[in-house]
Amino acid sequence: MTEALVVMVHGSPRPVANKEMLRVVEELRSRPEATARFPIIEVGYMECNEPDIPTAIDQSILKGAKMVTAVPYFLHTGTHVCDDLPGLLEMARVRHPSVIFKMGDYLGLSPRLTDILEQRAQQKG
Template identity: 30%
Template structure:
């Protein structure tokens, strides 16, 4: 089974995760033949290692990690590759790959630009 693992930073405030949970739910509905999980780098659970273990127990032997970061900073360039290297050792035979940071894709930058423009130019009551 193929898996898609959404990887986000994490935060202390549980409400911070709601948009990411909504993304995961929408993906599960759109791709029922894939296992879709959400994992966090820090401060929230599950972490990446636990999420991969869960996916393996569900029969996933091919997992694509999608970093839900606006840009490829240190977490995407250093932390994520190190975690993936550890997972390749603890899960031999697992095909594990990653995509670019989602915020660096044209479809996302275009969507954010349009949303920001809409928010900035919508009618607002006078102060």
């Protein structure tokens, strides 16, 4: 079963603000174990930038995904993570009843970020 990973991003009126996130996604795409599991890796934006999240989901399904795992590239449990993004996935489920949808923890919950924060502090120490 072909699987897709859709990275759900807030988006910004200044597209340059997405540069670091896109590098992170490129880093993931460069890892063979990641592309073996998720041959399709798409980015979808909630606001401001293209493609929006429904389009990114639909594109991944057009490319053959039978299962879509969506991960919020967000730092907080805001209303986007709690409400808007699950709403977009519910709607995608209605559009594509034969596709399995999963939503991962948002990025901010990962202890990996604690390690990065610690390093940012040490770099200034």
